[in-house]
Amino acid sequence: MKSKNNIYKKLFVSSFYLSAFTFGGGFVIIPLMKKKFVDELQWIEENEMLNLAAIAQSSPGAVAVNAAILIGYRVAGILGAIITILGTVLPPFIIISVVSVFYTAFRDNLIVNAVLKGMQAGIAAVIADVVINLGGNVIKGKDIISVLIMAGAFISTFYFKINVVYIILVCGFIGAIRTLFHSNKNKKDDNL
Amino acid sequence: MILLKIFWSFFQIGLFSIGGGMAAIPLIQNQVVTIHNWLTLSEFTDLITIAEMTPGPIAINSATFVGIRIAGIPGAIVATIGCIFPSCIIVSLLAWIYFKYKQLTVLQGILSGLRPTIVALIASAGLTIFSLAIWGDNGFSLDFQLINYVSVIMFGLALFILRKLKPNPIYVMLGSGIIGGVIYMIL
Structure with a gap:
């Protein structure tokens, strides 16, 4: 019972402080979650984390909240999901509640702006670090289609600004076709 | 109501x-x-x-x-x-x-296509923030005068520390916020 309470506590604390430091969209929190839950706590495998990120991105609503629900559920069931939702929603809720009282002063504050500008470089470095690991693993997998999907998806979203929903649909479709094609080929090979 | x-x-x-x-x-x-x-x-x-x-x-x-x-x-x-x-x-x-x-072949196939996609989306988000840090709101430019060298150095240092020492990333973000904040206030 004690270890279970420990897991709940760790889930809440982890999701709370990940959320408190996630400046910028959902794809900033995914690398942080990967570092926390895959590398540090080792509760989730790298591939499974990417699967959960894909589901979070394909569902309506904020990616950070969706990913938190999935991780909480994966680690500790429904109660885990409720805990990670609370952990993820509370920091922005508290911060905005406070800021909304004097928001013009906050918006125009020079110190706040300087710190935020400084943080951009750090956030970019954290994401670069995770991308080097994840992208390196995709390339090391030596699966040419996966590498092409990664390159194509990157060009589509970064240069052509194509809506992420279409990219997800097309890449999921390519993955399904590839697997079906492979399993058909294996069946034929078995028959020979 | x-x-x-x-x-x-x-x-x-x-x-x-x-x-x-x-x-x-x-x-x-x-x-x-x-x-x-x-x-x-x-x-x-x-x-x-x-x-x-x-x-x-x-x-x-x-x-x-x-x-x-x-x-x-x-x-x-x-x-x-x-x-x-x-x-x-x-x-x-x-x-x-x-x-x-999740053991189903079709679902495995779909997810095998989505995993590299997610890596690409993370990379794209990272590059967007990187260019915001280096060039500001105007985006990528070849003009060397527009480059924010404080950001370039902090990015390089932060990435080096992350790769070599593998600290908690929150500390790297907080540290760059504080150091950058001080430098920008002085400049």
């Missing part, structure tokens, strides 16, 4: 914003400014600025901000719950399907 209205508005925002924060902005504007007149357009612009300056998803930030202005803390709570309610239901359903059928 007003609480019900707030709930329903943010329920729709949560339900129809697929694909992350930026996709939610026009939906929020439509509900909050156009339909209900809860905020003026300039207040809405302030809201987006503040949402980008504070942590957390834009939809949740907006829900709290609008809720509190219309109906105080209860308004903020109701708006936030409305906003995450569709997520909870749909994601739980997808999670259930995923954990039940």
Whole structure:
């Protein structure tokens, strides 16, 4: 019972402080979650984390909240999901509640702006670090289609600004076709 | 009654914003400014600025901000719950399907196509923030005078520390915020 309470506590604390430091969209929190839950706590495998990120991105609503629900559920069931939702929603809720009282002063504050500008470089470095690991693993997998999907998806979203929903649909479709094609080929090979 | 209205508005925002924060902005504007007149357009612009300056998803930030202005803390709570309610239901359903059928060949295939896609999306988000840090709002440019060298050095140092020492990334972000903040205030 004690270890279970420990897991709940760790889930809440982890999701709370990940959320408190996630400046910028959902794809900033995914690398942080990967570092926390895959590398540090080792509760989730790298591939499974990417699967959960894909589901979070394909569902309506904020990616950070969706990913938190999935991780909480994966680690500790429904109660885990409720805990990670609370952990993820509370920091922005508290911060905005406070800021909304004097928001013009906050918006125009020079110190706040300087710190935020400084943080951009750090956030970019954290994401670069995770991308080097994840992208390196995709390339090391030596699966040419996966590498092409990664390159194509990157060009589509970064240069052509194509809506992420279409990219997800097309890449999921390519993955399904590839697997079906492979399993058909294996069946034929078995028959020979 | 007003609480019900707030709930329903943010329920729709949560339900129809697929694909992350930026996709939610026009939906929020439509509900909050156009339909209900809860905020003026300039207040809405302030809201987006503040949402980008504070942590957390834009939809949740907006829900709290609008809720509190219309109906105080209860308004903020109701708006936030409305906003995450569709997520909870749909994601739980997808999670259930995923954990039940993840051995299925077709689902494995779809996910094998989505994993490299997610890496690409993370890379794209990272590069967007990188170019914001280095070149500011104007984006990539070959003009060396436009490069923010403080950002370049801090990025290089932070990445080096992350690769070599593998510290908790939160400390790297906090550290760069404090060091950068001090440098920018002095300059």
